[in-house]
Amino acid sequence: MSQTYKATGINLKSIPLGEADRLVTILTRELGLIRVVAPGARKQKSKLGGRSGLFVVNQLLLAKGRSLDKIIQAETTESYPGLSQELSKLAASQYLAELVLCHALSEQPQEELYELLNEHLRRLEQLPKITANPSGLSLVLAHLSHGVFHLLALAGIAPQVQLCCITQHTLSPDLTDPNWRVGFSVEAGGTISLVSHESNMKDLPNPTIPNRTIPNRTIPNKVERLTQTTGNTDTDVILPPPPRVNHKLNALELTLLQQLAAAELPQLTTLLKEQLGGWKAAESIDSLWVKLERILRDYAQYHFGRSIRSAALVDALSSVN
Secondary structure, X not given: OOOXXXXXXXXXXXXXXXXXXXXXXXXEOOOEEEEEEEOOOOOOOOOHHHHOOOOOEEEEEEEOOOOOEEEEEEEEEEOOHHHXXXXXXXXXXXXXXXXXXXXXXXXXXXXXXXXXXXXXXXXXXXXXXXXXXXXXXXXXXXXXXXHXXXXXXXXXXXXXXXXXXOOOXXXXXXXXXXXXXXXXXXXXXXXXXXXHHXXXXXXXXXXXXXXXXXXXXXXXXXXXXXXXXXXXXXXXEEEOOOOOOOEEEEHHHHHHHHHXXXXXXXXXXXXXXXXXXXXXXXXXXXXXXXXXXXXHHHHHHHHHOOOOOOHHHHHHHHHHO
């Protein structure tokens, strides 16, 4: 007699298996990430057909198998039909699902991650249609960026956006200065004061020392060398150069990036009127969110060590609009 167990989960991925089955990857509250077979789900009259669809939430009864467990029964408790009705929302949702797949654990409770994903899918579904709202794409990109930031925070690797990663000093955007800029370094973990970064670059003692090779090792140029004396021996200590700045942000862009750490994303119209009144931001808000999403994407891909395939569709939609 097969051993059975129960779980509540949301479908993140589904692929054909055999002649009529589906292999479904599910994020569950109780057991984290599981991969199970939905028997006969591809048959026309199968009850598991719709219940094995993307972003459907089910209460599941599963049976242990030799290699893969199987769904015996599924009762749908929630679904997000609005996500599939608009390509931008579907692309953003698949993007978030890919990030969840990057760091979700198996055989461990993942209730916080489960609730966070469902909350952001719900917010995306409730956004107005792009065709009915001129700023619809901006709203999708803003909520996508918000969801990405929260998933990174839950994974413990959110970028530092309130402080300089080098000096740990607070960064306060000066919205009155159109020339105000701050750097963003993927490898350093977030924002960097350009003043501090440029100062560190100037402090390099020998910026044009040619490469020199020692056994099994090449010492590149533009690194800082400190000489330590131990007894009668001088030892070179090789220090890495300051982190590379991947992006530069103006005051408006950093302000929006800092808003992503909040539990709720402020209404963009309110934010623009109250805090960014001196900017003609409404004309370029689409391009701002495109830039911020790509910064977060670069950061997530670097720290998770894999590319986000759904981002290609987001890029295509952004270029069309």
